[in-house]
Amino acid sequence: MQCFLLLMLLTMVFGQPMERTLYLTGKHHRNVVSIRTRKHIRNWGDNHFCAGSILSARWVLTSGCCVSTLPASTPSKVSTRKNLRVVLFTRRRLKRPADKNIFGVEQVVLDKVGDGDCSKLALLKLERPIIGQKFAMKLPTQKMNTTWLCRTLGWGRIYFNGPYSNDLLLLTTQESPDCKAHCGGCLCMGSYTGRGNMCQLDLGSPLFCGDFVYGVARQAHNSEEEGFMEYTSTFHKLKFIERTLNSARSQRKYTEFFIIITLILNWVLMA
Structure with missing residues (x-):
């Protein structure tokens, strides 16, 4: 019975959606997200003020100017973490999407290196992972060629x-x-x-x-x-992006390890 309970607890821990890198399928519009304040002004979608792109199941990439300063187009005086909303998989700004495509922001990570706030990047950690989609971007492995379209x-x-x-x-x-x-x-x-x-x-x-x-x-x-x-x-900011993602993965692994140790100790004490 104790072994069965331990197995159930481990399944609950590791059965949760894992944060993983998702790959772009070519439908680039599926990668772009609308960043908004928590409440609209008069009509749905009129609180949009910035765009971003899906980096992984929990992370969105955008400009540091969208979260660290007050863009001229921002309809609200403050853009706190609690006040931010990220809308996924919507091509029409004014059309209300399904509730599952509206995400809160758990954490904002701002690059500390840059020539002014607007040259910095910002990573937004979503309050929950994106489930069942494979539209995240790939990061560059080489410098952009000036002849590319x-x-x-x-x-x-x-x-x-x-x-x-x-x-x-x-x-x-x-x-x-x-x-x-x-x-x-x-x-x-x-x-x-x-x-x-x-x-x-x-x-x-x-x-x-x-x-x-x-x-x-x-x-x-x-x-x-x-x-x-x-x-x-993004090629020049790879270190910041990778450092942030690696830190998040390390923290998750530490949390999982701590949960495993706690479950094992509880099982031994109950035996």
Whole structure:
């Protein structure tokens, strides 16, 4: 009987969803998330202020400017952890998703190294793991080539200084020689086709080159006719990302080990 109870407890511990790296399947829009305040203002979705991308089952990657400063587009004065909500798997900003796709934020980890808050990255730990989905991004293994064509996604604004788009926007982009980034680990991207102003995009929007996320939108170079967007390079921030994820995994393993020891001791004492 005691062995049976011990087996049940171990099953409960290790039967929980494990935090693991999920892989991108090519449907990039499934990777992009909407970051919002806890409550909407008048209508559902009008509290959206930043974008982000799924890094693993429990982690979302975004710009440090979205959580450490007050973006001009933020409808609320404060964005505390309790006040943040992350909405997954929604292409339409104003359409209410299923409750299972609305996540609270348990922890915010902000990179300590950067040229100003907006060049920093932020990792948001979700209050619960994402279950049954395989749309997380791959991190780069090499520096981005300036000749590559990439894509960036976000809700952004329909036109210069206009309202936010309801539908997720996609732009084909390439690193621009006409724009100089303001930080060493940043990329300056322009529209490859000439259609669409890069300034319209959300802060925190991911930059995809193939199936790898190479950047996180951090600052716009405002222009009514032609705009550029600076991205914090994830390749230059790999140490911060990997250190945060490894720390989380180590903490989980320590917790699991402590639970196992506690169960064994209880079983021995009851024997």
